[in-house]
Amino acid sequence: MEKIIEIADLTFHYPQQDSELLRQVNLTIHKGEWVALIGHNGSGKSTLARLIDGLLVPTTGTLKIGGTILSDASVWQIRKKIGMVFQNPDNQFVGANVEEDVAFGLENLAIPRAQMQVRVKEALQRVNMWEFREHEPARLSGGQKQRVALAGVIAMRPEIIILDEATSMLDPEGRKDVIKIIQELSQAGFTIISITHDINEASLAQRVVVLNDGQILQAATPQTVFARGEKLLAVGLDVPFSEKLKVALSRQGLHVPAGYLTEEGMIDWLCQSISKT
Amino acid sequence: MNKIILGRYIPGASFVHRLDPRSKLILSFFFIVVIFFANNVQSYLLLGVFTLFCVYLSKISLAFFIKGVRPLIWLILFTVVLQIFFTRGGQVYWQFGPFSVTHFGLVNGGFVFCRFVLIIFMSTLLTLTTAPLEIASALEALMLPLKKFKVPVYEISLMISIALRFVPTLMDETEKIMNAQRSRGVNFGEGSLIKQLKAVVPLLIPLFVGAFNRAEDLATAMEARGYRGGEGRTKYRVHFWKRRDTLSCVLFGLLTLLLLFLRNW
Ligand SMILES: Nc1ncnc2c1ncn2[C@@H]1O[C@H](COP(=O)(O)OP(=O)(O)OP(=O)(O)O)[C@@H](O)[C@H]1O
Ligand SMILES: [Mg+2]
Numbered sequence: 001m002e003k004i005i006e007i008a009d010l011t012f013h014y015p016q017q018d019s020e021l022l023r024q025v026n027l028t029i030h031k032g033e034w035v036a037l038i039g040h041n042g043s044g045k046s047t048l049a050r051l052i053d054g055l056l057v058p059t060t061g062t063l064k065i066g067g068t069i070l071s072d073a074s075v076w077q078i079r080k081k082i083g084m085v086f087q088n089p090d091n092q093f094v095g096a097n098v099e100e101d102v103a104f105g106l107e108n109l110a111i112p113r114a115q116m117q118v119r120v121k122e123a124l125q126r127v128n129m130w131e132f133r134e135h136e137p138a139r140l141s142g143g144q145k146q147r148v149a150l151a152g153v154i155a156m157r158p159e160i161i162i163l164d165e166a167t168s169m170l171d172p173e174g175r176k177d178v179i180k181i182i183q184e185l186s187q188a189g190f191t192i193i194s195i196t197h198d199i200n201e202a203s204l205a206q207r208v209v210v211l212n213d214g215q216i217l218q219a220a221t222p223q224t225v226f227a228r229g230e231k232l233l234a235v236g237l238d239v240p241f242s243e244k245l246k247v248a249l250s251r252q253g254l255h256v257p258a259g260y261l262t263e264e265g266m267i268d269w270l271c272q273s274i275s276k277t
Numbered sequence: 278m279n280k281i282i283l284g285r286y287i288p289g290a291s292f293v294h295r296l297d298p299r300s301k302l303i304l305s306f307f308f309i310v311v312i313f314f315a316n317n318v319q320s321y322l323l324l325g326v327f328t329l330f331c332v333y334l335s336k337i338s339l340a341f342f343i344k345g346v347r348p349l350i351w352l353i354l355f356t357v358v359l360q361i362f363f364t365r366g367g368q369v370y371w372q373f374g375p376f377s378v379t380h381f382g383l384v385n386g387g388f389v390f391c392r393f394v395l396i397i398f399m400s401t402l403l404t405l406t407t408a409p410l411e412i413a414s415a416l417e418a419l420m421l422p423l424k425k426f427k428v429p430v431y432e433i434s435l436m437i438s439i440a441l442r443f444v445p446t447l448m449d450e451t452e453k454i455m456n457a458q459r460s461r462g463v464n465f466g467e468g469s470l471i472k473q474l475k476a477v478v479p480l481l482i483p484l485f486v487g488a489f490n491r492a493e494d495l496a497t498a499m500e501a502r503g504y505r506g507g508e509g510r511t512k513y514r515v516h517f518w519k520r521r522d523t524l525s526c527v528l529f530g531l532l533t534l535l536l537l538f539l540r541n542w
Contacts, residue, residue, distance in 0.1 A: 050497075053501055055497060055500060055501060076503065076505070079501070079503055080503065082501075083501075083502075084498070084501040084502075086494065086497070086498055086501075088491075088494060090446050090491070091490075091491045091494035091495050091498065092494065092495065092498035093442070094439065094442075094495065094498070094499055094502075095442070096408075096410040096438055096441070096442055097410075099513070100513055100514060103513035104499075104502060104504075104513075105502040105503055106511075106513070107510045107511050107512060107513055108502060108503035108504050108505065108510055109503055110509055110510060110511050111511060112511060113511060113512065113513065113515065116511065116513055117513075120513070136442075136445075137442065137445075137446070138445035138446070152502065153502075156502070156503070
């Protein structure tokens with residue numbers, strides 16, 4: 001598989017801080033992969049995302065995006081390949097209304113107007129926001145604003161989409177909409193990095209990377225990662241409800257399957273066990 | 278709270294609404310200049326009828342325009358009174374020391390009143406029929422020649438449009454902080470002036486901190502989306518000069534001619 005992001009021996013610290021925030025981070029992400037980045041508050045997830053987009057410069061180590069080393073000379077080229085959606089829906093809405101906000105990134109790339117119109121329409125239809133194209137941000141819900149932000153990213157046709165807790169400020173309904181779009185984008189072949197505290201969202205990814213105190217603790221499939229339930233709790237992470245239930249059941253002396261169970265898997269297993277007894 | 282500022286714009290599809298914001302902006306300014314040529318009853322009558330005709334074209338109720346005059350009524354009356362007392366000439370109706378009410382004074386007072394009302398009506402017409410952002414982008418288009426003098430036109434217009442865009446967001450935030458502080462026992466708009474000023478501090482500080490955080494987030498988001506300054510960007514919003522814009526300009530031209538013909542030289 002083609003490598004799209006290669007992080008080698010990356011170390012970073014903010015000038016204001018005296019210790020290193022990220023230490024010796026090594027990570028390779030393949031084209032079309034969906035990676036969830038989890039870790040407790042302040043573990044450096046957002047910082048890592050900003051480093052990948054060239055918004056921050058690593059202290060030591062190298063970042064390669066699509067085979068190009070990230071440097072002052074290549075940063076704008078690389079940024080074209082990466083789209084980012086941030087946490088607060090209000091603080092990333094630049095345009096006066098929906099369509100202008102989606103067009104903002106395209107204006108920066110100096111795309112001709114005729115082409116902009118096509119791309120804006122396409123992107124807005126993809127997130128089901130085309131009917132809202134003339135709405136100002138004040139007339140949109142948080143979930144709708146995040147969908148507009150996603151459309152803004154889609155319109156720029158990047159290869160990688162980074163979502164920095166993009167769903168964390170949304171209500172369950174809005175969150176569901178956004179996650180559905182992320183799933184569709186993943187199927188369409190975009191490489192996705194989603195930073196999240198929502199374990200259910202993380203379990204949808206193909207790979208989960210656990211960041212703890214500036215180091216990668218584990219990078220494996222959601223099944224493998226979440227099966228370590230209690231250890232995750234120890235580093236301050238939440239585990240999915242089904243895993244919590246499993247731990248509680250095994251404390252009661254019940255035999256539970258070893259691997260990670262999704263919520264549906266858990267329900268099936270429970271039904272089977274009940275019908276057996 | 279949002280309604281105070283943004284409620285001024287009334288969406289619609291009338292002739293006036295569909296005019297290019299650039300022509301509306303220019304013609305409003307032009308009208309304000311032209312008003313100063315009027316100097317007799319006929320010319321004011323002409324301008325008055327013309328203004329009412331524009332209001333009629335906008336399909337917006339006259340009540341909105343009258344509301345626009347209300348906040349300025351004291352300023353207007355004050356100016357009118359000064360005008361009446363200090364203009365001399367014609368028959369004297371009343372005299373006291375340096376003050377006198379004369380025929381000319383009364384007539385001039387009336388004219389000043391009309392002038393104010395007409396200016397307010399026309400500018401209200403502009404803001405009622407044009408979204409704030411349309412005005413901002415029209416300003417940008419009109420300021421473009423200033424680029425030659427190294428005025429950062431694009432940046433200024435981006436600043437204006439971001440400021441306008443954040444008005445409702447910050448209003449909401451103010452509301453939230455006020456409620457949060459009220460629940461801690463702060464009284465807004467009560468007590469002595471000092472007390473009221475003191476109550477504003479716990480409102481302003483969180484508001485400023487919040488605004489700075491937003492600004493930083495927004496700057497990061499803009500950079501992530503490839504913003505590198507105003508140069509070399511293309512524009513999504515463009516203006517198209519239509520027949521009705523030319524028509525309006527011609528109409529204003531005719532008005533000016535008629536006015537010059539009617540006024541006293
Ligand atoms: N601009 C900055 N300057 C200095 N220190 C910073 C800056 N941004 C973040 N930090 C610090 O770096 C640490 C990691 O921040 P980061 O935002 O990367 O964490 P995170 O994993 O994204 O956390 P969260 O889950 O809360 O978003 C925090 O302790 C934070 O205080
Ligand atoms: Mg973060």
